[in-house]
Amino acid sequence: MPPDPTPTPVPASQAPTPTPVPASTGPAPTPVPTSPGPTPVPASPAPAPTPVPTSPAPAPTPVPTSPPTTPVPTSPGPTPVPTSPGPAPTPVPTSPGPPAPTPTPVPASPGPTPTPVPASQGQLGPSSSAADAGAGTGNVGDPAGSCHADDPQAEIAVRVKTSDGTPVEGAAVSVVELGLSGTTGPDGVHDFGEVAPGSYTASGQKDTFSPSGGSPSSPASQSLPAPAGTSTQFELVLDPGARISVHVQQTDGTAVQGATVSVDGKGWSGVTDASGNFDFGAVAPDAYTITGQKDCFNPAPASQTQNAPASASTQFQLVLDPFEFKIQYKVNGVWKDAPSPLGPLCPGSSADFKAVITSPAGASWPSGCPSWGGDATGTGAETTVTFSSSGARTVFAQCGKQQKLDINVADPNAPITITWDHGYTVDNNPPPATTKERPFVAEYEACADISRNEWHLRLKTIRGGTDMAVHTGGFQTPQPGVNITTEAQGAAAITDMLRRTAPGGAAGGGPGTWNTEAATATHEGWHRDEWVQTSEHYWPDTETAVEKIKVPYDTYENDKGNAITAMRAGAAGADAKITAFKDISYRYWFTLGDSFGDRPYLAGGAVMNTHIDAVRNFGAAQTPPWALPPGSNPGPPVDHCYKPWLPYSP
Amino acid sequence: MIPLILTIVLSKSAVATPRRLLVDLEFKNTSKSSIHLLKYFKDETNLSIWFQLHMTLLDGTPVPGIRGGGKIGLQEPLEYVMVPPGKTFSLQIDFAKFVTDLQPGTYEMSITYRNQYGNDCFKGELTSNTVVVQVLPNPD
Numbered sequence: 001m002p003p004d005p006t007p008t009p010v011p012a013s014q015a016p017t018p019t020p021v022p023a024s025t026g027p028a029p030t031p032v033p034t035s036p037g038p039t040p041v042p043a044s045p046a047p048a049p050t051p052v053p054t055s056p057a058p059a060p061t062p063v064p065t066s067p068p069t070t071p072v073p074t075s076p077g078p079t080p081v082p083t084s085p086g087p088a089p090t091p092v093p094t095s096p097g098p099p100a101p102t103p104t105p106v107p108a109s110p111g112p113t114p115t116p117v118p119a120s121q122g123q124l125g126p127s128s129s130a131a132d133a134g135a136g137t138g139n140v141g142d143p144a145g146s147c148h149a150d151d152p153q154a155e156i157a158v159r160v161k162t163s164d165g166t167p168v169e170g171a172a173v174s175v176v177e178l179g180l181s182g183t184t185g186p187d188g189v190h191d192f193g194e195v196a197p198g199s200y201t202a203s204g205q206k207d208t209f210s211p212s213g214g215s216p217s218s219p220a221s222q223s224l225p226a227p228a229g230t231s232t233q234f235e236l237v238l239d240p241g242a243r244i245s246v247h248v249q250q251t252d253g254t255a256v257q258g259a260t261v262s263v264d265g266k267g268w269s270g271v272t273d274a275s276g277n278f279d280f281g282a283v284a285p286d287a288y289t290i291t292g293q294k295d296c297f298n299p300a301p302a303s304q305t306q307n308a309p310a311s312a313s314t315q316f317q318l319v320l321d322p323f324e325f326k327i328q329y330k331v332n333g334v335w336k337d338a339p340s341p342l343g344p345l346c347p348g349s350s351a352d353f354k355a356v357i358t359s360p361a362g363a364s365w366p367s368g369c370p371s372w373g374g375d376a377t378g379t380g381a382e383t384t385v386t387f388s389s390s391g392a393r394t395v396f397a398q399c400g401k402q403q404k405l406d407i408n409v410a411d412p413n414a415p416i417t418i419t420w421d422h423g424y425t426v427d428n429n430p431p432p433a434t435t436k437e438r439p440f441v442a443e444y445e446a447c448a449d450i451s452r453n454e455w456h457l458r459l460k461t462i463r464g465g466t467d468m469a470v471h472t473g474g475f476q477t478p479q480p481g482v483n484i485t486t487e488a489q490g491a492a493a494i495t496d497m498l499r500r501t502a503p504g505g506a507a508g509g510g511p512g513t514w515n516t517e518a519a520t521a522t523h524e525g526w527h528r529d530e531w532v533q534t535s536e537h538y539w540p541d542t543e544t545a546v547e548k549i550k551v552p553y554d555t556y557e558n559d560k561g562n563a564i565t566a567m568r569a570g571a572a573g574a575d576a577k578i579t580a581f582k583d584i585s586y587r588y589w590f591t592l593g594d595s596f597g598d599r600p601y602l603a604g605g606a607v608m609n610t611h612i613d614a615v616r617n618f619g620a621a622q623t624p625p626w627a628l629p630p631g632s633n634p635g636p637p638v639d640h641c642y643k644p645w646l647p648y649s650p
Numbered sequence: 651m652i653p654l655i656l657t658i659v660l661s662k663s664a665v666a667t668p669r670r671l672l673v674d675l676e677f678k679n680t681s682k683s684s685i686h687l688l689k690y691f692k693d694e695t696n697l698s699i700w701f702q703l704h705m706t707l708l709d710g711t712p713v714p715g716i717r718g719g720g721k722i723g724l725q726e727p728l729e730y731v732m733v734p735p736g737k738t739f740s741l742q743i744d745f746a747k748f749v750t751d752l753q754p755g756t757y758e759m760s761i762t763y764r765n766q767y768g769n770d771c772f773k774g775e776l777t778s779n780t781v782v783v784q785v786l787p788n789p790d
Contacts, residue, residue: 434696436720520723527721571710579712586702586719590764590775594721 152228157191158202160184160220160236168238173204176221189233199225202234208311210241210282241282242308246290246316248276256294256320264289264303285310292318295366296400298359322400324359325370332453332554339558343408346447346456350386353405355397370399375407410447413458413547418539421465422528426517430473433520435527437586438465440535442546442578444564448553455556455563457549457574462539466531468524475515478611480618487626490619494629497608516611523604526637530592530600533642535585542581545650546574577650588644597634605633653681654733656776658761661742666785668754671746675701675761675778679733686730686771691741696722702762703748707755708782715750719764728768754787 160171167188174181175192177200182190184204205219220236244263248256255276262269263280270278272292280290288308293301297320308314329338330352338353345351355370357363368379374394376385385395387409396404421438443460478484478493496514549567556563568574594600609632619626654677661672679685690696702718733739745761746752761778765771 431725432696432723434699434720434722436698436717439715439717441715523723524721569707569709569711571706573711575712575714576706576710579714587775589719589721590766594723594766600721 152197153194154197154226154228155191155194155231156200156202156226156234157189157231158182158184158204158234158236159187159189160204160206160238161188162239163237168204168206168209171204171206171209171236171238173202173236176201176203195226197226197228197230199223200234202236204236204238205282206238208241208243208282208313209238210284211238239284240310242285242310243279243282243313244288244290244308244316245277245279245313246272246292246318248272248278248292248294248302248318248320250321251319256292256297259292259294259297259318259320261290261292261318264291283308288316290316290318292320294320294400296323296369297321298323298363323357323363325355325357325397325399325401325403327395327397327403327405328354328356329450330354331450331557332552334554336557338405340404341406341408342558344410344445344447344560345387345407346449347390347409347412348386348388349447349449349451350384351450352382352384353395353397354382355399355403356381365399370397372397374404410445410458415540415543416459416462418532418536419461419463420532421463423465423467424470424521425468426470426472426521428473429471431471431520433468433470433524435466435468435524435531437531437582437589438467440464440578440582442574444568444574446560446564446567448558448560448563450553453553454550455553455560455567457547457564457567459543459546462543462578464532464535466528468521468528470517470520470524472515472517472520475513477516477518478514478615480615484615484618487619487622487628490615490626491628493615494612497612498629498631498633516608519604519607519611522607523600526600526603527594529640530642531585531589534588534644535581537642537644538581538585538588538648541648542577542650546577549574580650584646584648585644588642588646591646592642599637599639602633602635602637606636609633609635652774652776653679653683653685654772654776655680656761656763656778658759658778658781660781660783666783667746667788668749668752668785669746669788670744671749671752671783671785672742672744673759673761674740674742675763677733677739677763677776679735679737682735684735685733686768687733687739688765688768688771689729689731690724691743694747696720697743698748700763700765701743701745701748702764703745704760704762705749705752705757705783707757713749713752713757717748717750722767724767730768730771752785754785756782756784759783 156175158173158175160168160173162168167184167186169184169186169188171184171188172181173184173190175195177198178192178195180192180195182192184190201221201223203219203221211220220238222234222236224232224234226232246261248259248261250256255272255274257272257274257276259272259276260269261272261278263283266283266288268280268283270280272278285308287305289303289305291301291303299320302318302320304316304318306314306316327338328335329342330336335354335356353372353376355365357365365381370381371379372383373396375387375389376383376395376397387393387407390409390411393407393409394404395407396402418440441463443462445458445460446455447458448455475496476483478490478497480490484490484493493514497516497519549572551563551566553563556566566573570576592598612632616628619628657676657678659674659676660666661674664670664672666672677687688700690700698718699720699722703716705713705716707713731739745759758780759782760780762775763778764775765773767773
């Protein structure tokens with residue numbers, strides 16, 4: 001009968017890489033389960049956790065039952081072999097982690113020769129049933145569950161002992177091919193009972209016990225034929241061992257994950273988990289030296305030697321500290337320590353960066369290290385970054401630890417327009433009304449193009465404005481029916497309002513009685529518009545000139561404030577250009593006429609005409625209608641556009 | 651040919667400070683005819699319409715925030731001062747009022763006079779000589 005195909009243990013002889021059973025979690029396998037439970041039997045499709053075979057254990061010679069026709073007694077009742085799909089042996093969860101480290105299997109010592117026990121010695125008792133008595137071929141069970149009365153059976157048991165013959169109780173034993181498991185009793189034996197005849201591999205292990213001279217955590221095992229009608233006892237030797245593990249951390253206590261650890265002279269190695277640990281499992285008591293290393297960590301390697309006594313767990317402690325390094329950047333051909341935050345940098349500009357190891361002295365980067373991130377890409381000591389995105393950016397290098405630079409990248413430069421702020425006041429003081437321009441106030445920004453070793457000046461804002469002051473002292477606004485109630489008042493009001501904006505003698509009669517704030521404000525508002533249009537005409541060239549100003553970056557390394565101050569200063573600096581901008585605007589404004597007949601007066605006259613019309617309409621409605629002066633002020637002006645002509649080369 | 655020359659001299663009556671920057675101005679008629687100047691020099695609130703102050707540090711950096719320039723709706727009849735040929739007209743102006751937050755230091759200073767108003771008077775602009783002024787801190 002073939003054995004139950006499920007689970008499918010990997011035959012020891014086919015196992016390409018004897019490997020400890022992976023732990024259920026974590027990247028590193030836990031070679032030896034610490035619980036005294038049943039021996040973990042690899043469950044399919046576990047990635048080949050395979051018991052280490054004892055080799056070359058001499059094959060025992062099964063003692064045939066004699067005579068062949070004698071039925072194989074089953075008393076005192078062999079353990080029935082579970083039939084498929086019977087209860088599965090406890091599977092060992094497979095690990096999703098990285099491949100298990102490969103402690104090099106050390107062949108177990110030949111060990112004691114397994115002793116097949118002849119049936120006549122009582123391993124197989126007399127038949128206790130009539131059916132068995134007549135079988136003749138030793139019908140002791142059928143693990144596949146398809147029992148045929150004529151099939152002779154075999155009995156197998158596993159005994160675990162130490163090299164000096166002491167029974168090992170509590171060892172987890174299993175029959176690999178059958179997926180059977182059990183635990184040895186006080187006599188060191190576990191009896192698996194009747195099984196189908198065949199060749200089997202028995203394995204056994206116990207925490208802190210190891211095969212004599214074996215690799216850590218490897219179970220002892222033995223392969224033997226179990227012919228029909230025989231009772232075969234597997235003999236496994238496990239000696240009290242020592243459990244060794246290693247913890248790797250930095251000086252500050254931070255666990256070091258991913259360090260490669262190995263036992264000198266043994267070839268056993270592994271990789272530490274997130275807690276910095278790796279468990280080699282049970283090994284023979286001895287003094288061991290464990291070394292550990294990791295790229296970009298110092299020392300390379302660290303090591304520690306300890307004695308690992310029997311029946312004890314010994315943890316080795318290794319300290320690995322990451323390289324200390326810094327990031328430099330190239331300024332005008334010279335590598336300098338890069339400040340953080342750095343910038344603002346001009347969008348689209350580039351900079352060269354280099355990761356420099358500061359400790360340990362003389363260390364160099366491993367191949368492919370460090371790796372760059374943030375806006376930087378690639379690996380190796382140096383990288384070049386072009387900053388195409390604005391805002392808060394980073395550049396970092398990582399190997400062992402990370403060094404990061406915070407970098408501010410300016411927004412793309414865009415033309416700015418003048419922000420206007422106009423003031424207006426009115427009071428009863430006597431005229432004249434005035435419109436005065438305010439000084440322009442610029443706010444500056446700067447960005448660095450490190451690869452060109454330049455600071456570039458940028459205009460953030462430009463603010464301008466006017467202050468208009470209207471004084472109504474000495475005149476009053478005509479209000480028909482309120483302060484215009486007689487024909488004489490109406491005539492005087494119209495006469496005053498006509499002469500205020502008319503050329504020649506009409507305007508020369510001194511301050512009149514009648515005027516309006518609205519007309520005056522309109523007149524002054526025209527001046528304001530003149531100033532706005534003139535300034536806006538000259539502004540774009542000014543902005544262009546200002547933003548061509550540069551100073552060397554290395555003179556003001558990462559010092560935007562002083563770079564801006566430098567770019568504002570001097571006869572060719574930004575402040576001088578803003579002053580020149582105001583001067584040219586004012587010089588043109590000064591050329592614009594401000595006399596009777598000029599556009600500001602025409603604009604005011606047009607407003608005055610509405611007041612004249614109001615008085616006339618009121619007078620026309622009187623009985624008899626009032627006789628009022630004819631005429632109106634010229635206007636309004638049709639051309640509200642100014643095209644400055646004074647040449648300007650900021 | 652401009653028939654007027656504008657010359658400025660720092661007033662010797664007081665040291666220059668951010669709060670007081672007295673300058674003596676002199677218009678000299680270099681023509682053979684009398685010249686009229688608008689006579690609106692006592693209205694301190696509007697002096698910046700006629701006079702523009704230029705101040706720079708010795709490296710050419712201008713002093714920011716200097717007020718000056720503007721338009722004014724003068725009421726007729728206008729007032730004038732007459733400057734005979736070869737004669738001068740002088741006045742003193744405190745230009746500290748033209749500057750916001752003037753800092754102590756050494757400056758180059760000049761004045762531009764501008765006028766576009768009036769009849770039969772000087773219209774145009776005149777720029778003075780440049781003088782060096784050391785502005786001392788305000789006295790406590």
